Amino acid sequence: MIPSIEVLNLRKSYGTTVAVDDVSFQVQEGEIFGMVGPNGAGKTTTIECVEGLRQPDAGTIQVLGLDPQRDSYELRERIGVQLQESALPDRIKVWEAMDLFASFYRRGLDWRPLLDQLGLSEKHSAPFAKLSGGQKQRLFIALALLNDPDLVFLDELTSGLDPQARRAMWDLVRGIRQQGKTVFLTTHYMEEAEQLCDRVAIIDRGQIVTLDTPENLIHSLGAENRVVFCVDGRFDKKSLQAFPSVTRVEQVGERVIVYGQSDGLVSSVVNALEAGSVRFRDLRTEGPTLEDVFLALTGQEMRD
Amino acid sequence: MRAFWKLTLTQAKLYLREPIAAFFTIVYAPMMLVLFGTIYGNEPTPMFGGRGTVDVSVPAYIGLIILSVGLMGLPIATATSREKGVLRRYRATPLRPATYLAADVLVYFCMTLLGVLLLILVGKIGYRVRFDGDVLSLLASFSLGALSFFAFGFLIASLSPTARIAQTVGMVIAFPMMFVSGATVPLEVLPEGVRHAARFIPLTHVVTLLRGVWVGEVWGEHLTEVIVLLGVLVVGVIVSAKTFRWE
Numbered sequence: 001m002i003p004s005i006e007v008l009n010l011r012k013s014y015g016t017t018v019a020v021d022d023v024s025f026q027v028q029e030g031e032i033f034g035m036v037g038p039n040g041a042g043k044t045t046t047i048e049c050v051e052g053l054r055q056p057d058a059g060t061i062q063v064l065g066l067d068p069q070r071d072s073y074e075l076r077e078r079i080g081v082q083l084q085e086s087a088l089p090d091r092i093k094v095w096e097a098m099d100l101f102a103s104f105y106r107r108g109l110d111w112r113p114l115l116d117q118l119g120l121s122e123k124h125s126a127p128f129a130k131l132s133g134g135q136k137q138r139l140f141i142a143l144a145l146l147n148d149p150d151l152v153f154l155d156e157l158t159s160g161l162d163p164q165a166r167r168a169m170w171d172l173v174r175g176i177r178q179q180g181k182t183v184f185l186t187t188h189y190m191e192e193a194e195q196l197c198d199r200v201a202i203i204d205r206g207q208i209v210t211l212d213t214p215e216n217l218i219h220s221l222g223a224e225n226r227v228v229f230c231v232d233g234r235f236d237k238k239s240l241q242a243f244p245s246v247t248r249v250e251q252v253g254e255r256v257i258v259y260g261q262s263d264g265l266v267s268s269v270v271n272a273l274e275a276g277s278v279r280f281r282d283l284r285t286e287g288p289t290l291e292d293v294f295l296a297l298t299g300q301e302m303r304d
Numbered sequence: 305m306r307a308f309w310k311l312t313l314t315q316a317k318l319y320l321r322e323p324i325a326a327f328f329t330i331v332y333a334p335m336m337l338v339l340f341g342t343i344y345g346n347e348p349t350p351m352f353g354g355r356g357t358v359d360v361s362v363p364a365y366i367g368l369i370i371l372s373v374g375l376m377g378l379p380i381a382t383a384t385s386r387e388k389g390v391l392r393r394y395r396a397t398p399l400r401p402a403t404y405l406a407a408d409v410l411v412y413f414c415m416t417l418l419g420v421l422l423l424i425l426v427g428k429i430g431y432r433v434r435f436d437g438d439v440l441s442l443l444a445s446f447s448l449g450a451l452s453f454f455a456f457g458f459l460i461a462s463l464s465p466t467a468r469i470a471q472t473v474g475m476v477i478a479f480p481m482m483f484v485s486g487a488t489v490p491l492e493v494l495p496e497g498v499r500h501a502a503r504f505i506p507l508t509h510v511v512t513l514l515r516g517v518w519v520g521e522v523w524g525e526h527l528t529e530v531i532v533l534l535g536v537l538v539v540g541v542i543v544s545a546k547t548f549r550w551e
Contacts, residue, residue, distance in 0.1 A: 053396060073398045081396040086389035091321040096314055103310035104397040143393075 002065060004029045004151050004182040005050055010059035012045050019045040021206035023059075032173065032183040034197035036190060036290070042206040043186035044084050047155050050184065051081055064150055077106055080144030082137075084155040084186075090129035094120055094139060097128065098146065105147035118142045118172065134165035141172060152176055154185040158192060170196055190290040194218075200290065204298045217293045227258040227269045229283035239276050243268040256280075262287070307399055311407040319415050325381070328372040329419045333365040334426040336488075346431040351492050355519070358431040360490055362424060363518035366446060367487040367511040369419045373412055374453025375460065375478040376471075382408075382461035383470035386551060395550040405548075409454055416450050436520040445517045449510035452533045455540025456506070462547040481507040486515070506536050 005027035012020040020042040027033040035043045048054040052068030066075045102108035115121050118138045158166040193200045194214045201211040237249045246260040346356030427433035464470035485507035502508045513529040
């Protein structure tokens with residue numbers, strides 16, 4: 001099967017700053033592919049080269065079998081784009097924007113059901129400037145879906161949104177994939193990539209550090225799971241250290257953290273506590289996340 | 305073609321929703337006419353060759369409308385759309401730049417024409433303004449003046465890095481033009497030296513051409529004006545086509 005996107009040895013500099021340095025990857029039809037990394041890592045430059053909005057210095061790009069530079073207008077008929085930084089005129093109404101943008105495409109869909117789907121029907125006659133951040137983003141998604149695209153680009157879709165709006169946006173993105181469309185998104189939220197993406201490329205300083213499914217990335221780290229709980233009264237660390245699945249135990253005040261391999265860790269801990277009649281509360285488990293993967297691979301915290 | 309007409313219609317609606325732009329395009333010149341018409345009336349005077357103040361002001365104010373749309377409204381709106389990322393959003397669609405610009409120019413043209421028609425209407429009804437030319441020559445002169453100033457405006461927008469700079473540059477060029485070109489103060493009352501300097505200001509040529517055509521003179525008598533304005537148009541189009549940026 002021909003991949004939806006194929007990027008080979010992409011390179012792009014601005015002056016002396018190398019924004020993207022020899023990046024190669026493929027996006028398969030029907031998947032949600034994410035590019036994750038801190039601000040300034042080269043995500044937007046990469047996605048905009050793929051969209052045909054920027055001209056690469058070197059490398060080849062094929063999108064839906066087209067060359068984004070040479071076949072730019074043909075490509076724009078078939079893709080949907082949500083840009084990181086863009087706007088509409090302040091006084092344009094939601095329906096006017098939809099109606100206008102639909103006229104730009106050969107296959108402009110009926111936009112009314114789209115407004116319903118994105119929960120914007122009530123804002124039908126509201127001017128752009130009066131929309132909330134989340135509503136503006138939903139309108140931009142609606143505009144990106146107007147031409148029934150095969151491939152949708154979402155660049156930092158949830159930046160600046162509150163957690164609730166962000167989660168609502170995730171559902172929308174999953175909905176887009178369910179319609180059989182391919183999604184290429186960028187984000188600097190590791191949690192977002194973990195929740196949404198079938199495959200993730202972690203990019204830092206213009207280079208892809210690693211690329212795999214979130215599960216494989218987390219698994220490959222061999223990172224430990226944690227069981228965290230609070231104890232009332234006396235507690236002896238040694239009672240837990242004997243278990244093979246436990247690697248170490250830390251206690252700070254009444255808070256205890258048990259590190260170990262995921263298999264059997266929780267049951268070992270709970271059994272031991274029950275057997276020793278230890279009174280405990282607020283027990284929860286924490287697995288490694290993509291955040292840990294990023295930290296392990298780049299040696300740095302995500303710069304937000 | 306569907307994109308062109310939709311864009312034209314939408315831009316026209318947006319234009320009229322912008323109170324400042326709508327004021328300077330449609331209300332300002334007729335308001336000035338009523339103000340000075342009330343002060344001076346429209347009695348024939350020898351200074352204007354037996355015509356009244358309003359007779360001379362109506363064609364001159366057409367130049368004023370062209371100036372405020374071309375050098376203030378257009379560059380500010382264009383640079384603002386670029387700065388905010390509106391043009392970027394258009395660029396991510398199959399919309400062709402030429403389609404966008406054509407729709408934009410048509411909207412500015414129609415809005416300017418709307419202001420001019422209202423001005424003439426106020427002059428006719430309020431002051432029985434005297435018009436001795438023919439409508440086609442007037443329309444042609446207006447079109448030449450308007451299009452050359454739009455090209456000038458796009459040039460300012462293209463060369464200005466930000467909307468604020470576009471605004472400043474537009475104002476700095478427009479304000480002296482307004483007073484020294486005959487658009488507001490008739491050239492007849494200005495001192496000889498100023499009148500001489502006025503020949504180097506593009507708006508003077510718009511006003512002189514319009515005033516001439518208004519009293520029935522033909523284009524042949526105004527070759528200088530026509531050539532200067534064609535020059536502005538050609539230079540403006542070429543330079544802004546080369547320097548126009550979506551972002």
